[in-house]
Amino acid sequence: AQSVSQHNHHVILSEAASLELGCNYSYGGTVNLFWYVQYPGQHLQLLLKYFSGDPLVKGIKGFEAEFIKSKFSFNLRKPSVQWSDTAEYFCAVNGGNDYKLSFGAGTTVTVRA
């Protein structure tokens, strides 16, 4: 089974600051990688996903993530955050044809106006 580690539990930023959230996974085979976001009071939503191809993937709302296979990492980035990016962010992984997702513990991001 895969395990997912998110480096930061809580990140506090000011608007316009850059954001990078770390995610590492443990699985030796082919993986599918995801970032989900949960805004306050809302359900989990898919932010972006990586299945294959270009390791730099772009998602909604200006987010991007880079898959580095040699480091087993899939870090999430946004060059300039907004107050509305305040949310909890979850990295998730499934392996090959196993659609069962393993989630990290989540990172709470608070953006100060």
Next chain:
Amino acid sequence: EAGVAQSPRYKIIEKRQSVAFWCNPISGHATLYWYQQILGQGPKLLIQFQNNGVVDDSQLPKDRFSAERLKGVDSTLKIQPAKLEDSAVYLCASSLPSDSPLHFGNGTRLTVT
């Protein structure tokens, strides 16, 4: 498209009582998942259905938890009897069989006192 519907949104029960949660997935989504999300942790898969058959229930505490999806659409998750450690948000998600990104409902927040 309508999202994944869950009810109730909140439930408070005493330990040893029973509780049931309901989920209606997105129309056409054959795969349905129940996740448990304990405060401060990422979602953990409890059970996965493909149509009305169970694909994976390896992490479902079967002595007290049960789930069914009789007609391959709606699903119910039951806990009987509840324990304090069952306090969590119970998330339902659905997906197309060949499209692994999950679509989540708003969840049911269960408090066991």
